[in-house]
Amino acid sequence: MLHDAGSRDAEFIAAVRDIRERLLRIGGAAPGGDYECVLMQGSGTFAIESVISSAIPRGGRLLVLVNGAYGRRIVEMARVHGIEVQTVEAPENRKISPDAIDERLEGVTHVAVIHCETTTGIVNPIAAIGERVARAGATYIVDAMSSFGAIPIDLNGVHADFLISSANKCIEGVPGFGFVLARRGRLLAAEGSARTLSLDLHAQWQGLENGGQFRFTPPTHALLAFHQALRELDAEGGVAGRAARYRRNHEILAAGMEALGFEPYLAPEDQSYIITTYRYPTDPEFRFEEFYARLSEMGFVIYPGKLSQAPCFRIGTIGRLGVGEIEALLAAVKDVAHALMRAAFTLV
């Protein structure tokens, strides 16, 4: 983070190449195989928009599978670009059912789904959905923003044509860019289809291939930090090792929160180890803003809810966190809940 690399520097270009190859391998794809890796400046949303606005040609028809805010965001994106878009919607606490999409695939050229919908933490069955999409001959776009690197994904196995994630989620880098893993044939077909200059996925890939430089100034420090984060992922045992730590984080959180009387929003079988949603306590003295602020003062940053259907808050268990941090969080939650809800709150 403190090394000021030049973006045309040979060492920096080598780091970018290694980043792209490592990302492919995390997705079960060999460099030089069927998939390509494109890095895109901006937040993860920029990387998703680079796919939506580059890969769907004029006349394309997109089907978005929606069970949360991030699915709705892709719908919004498509509308801004004048792309014909339809949805299959499921309640926020239900997975997208592969059976529900079969009859909706006719005439559809592209299908987009969120892998781990961080609105709730639910994980959609991307492999089973991908099978239906592939059978229908459509292009399959998977938003794996908060899952890639911590939930095993085999790109070819899930039939993904475009998979998108970001530097600052499960790879544990810092924010500044996102990335797209793309089936080469689909990426090549996107040439000339982009509706923007900056987010042109094919042109960005060409730039990275021809000499390894970004078309436009890259966030050099964030990229070097990400390179180190990828090495640390390897040192932890790759996706399996990271998944084990996050799962343990979640299990300790879930047991502790249950003991404190908090009710999870999702059924246990639908709940990922990425982020967990809890309903507000029914105690009338509970005020989320106060709960959030006191935890934040103690060094614990939780997430407000993003649900349209129920008042909830969320706790993430990804990032450089382990058992110690989760136990400390639980102790803080207990103290704050006690202070806020003296009378009625169920405490064991």
Place this chain on the structure above:
Amino acid sequence: MLHDAGSRDAEFIAAVRDIRERLLRIGGAAPGGDYECVLMQGSGTFAIESVISSAIPRGGRLLVLVNGAYGRRIVEMARVHGIEVQTVEAPENRKISPDAIDERLEGVTHVAVIHCETTTGIVNPIAAIGERVARAGATYIVDAMSSFGAIPIDLNGVHADFLISSANKCIEGVPGFGFVLARRGRLLAAEGSARTLSLDLHAQWQGLENGGQFRFTPPTHALLAFHQALRELDAEGGVAGRAARYRRNHEILAAGMEALGFEPYLAPEDQSYIITTYRYPTDPEFRFEEFYARLSEMGFVIYPGKLSQAPCFRIGTIGRLGVGEIEALLAAVKDVAHALMRAAFTLV
């Protein structure tokens, strides 16, 4: 750079607010006055595209004043978005003449110009051009990527409606985002006109105004570093202090390169103190790649040329550089030139 702030954290939100106010003041605008500041993730090009794709309504007609690669890039952007675009072109070694645009303003709704065209280092007369644009009632877009913070600019004085720059140029931050200083009325008029989701300038501003949060994950580390960079700009005496250092850097470079026999591409009166372009020596033994690589090995990173009309290279004199670094560069250039062009090169 090493502090991992939460993007919803109160301290981080306060830093973002202070950054936006400081940028306005650098442009001679008071917070709460006629101008607003919008930060945009990505490189400077992303920030320019956010203006071009958000501020020009359907039916708008853009005139781009072109005397280098960055002007051409705005033309390309407009074409991608289907915006009707015309150009006034000048040779790469000539400033845009305000007189040349008068007869071209009829029917034009927006005019875009590059302040310091880093293709060469030439500085266009943005105030005189702005007067003509304002008189014609058009909206004036100034790309001040490589000048803002080091060449004094009074937003209202130059009649700028939108001025764009980036974190990693004369403010001396690290790459990761750009910023737009916008006349409030013009910004408000851009509501609903955006052709993308991520680069929607008005929506981005609304997000920053309502609670101070970015719509999409910001590059938190780059923003905190930029906050510190703004304090260091102040400590150096603001734009005047920074301009003095950069001017001195340039003067020493220009004298030293002249003594070594290198020929500048621009006339001295057109040359900025931001970046200086030199023609390749006529010596047949000069190979730029070798020249670049040897300097790079010694720790000096120069720029390849970007000219369509003449083989040149460029040397930047902005960033955390002073007399010592420029003198060391000159010594290295002398050594490398000597080694590469033993026979014919003119050395004093």
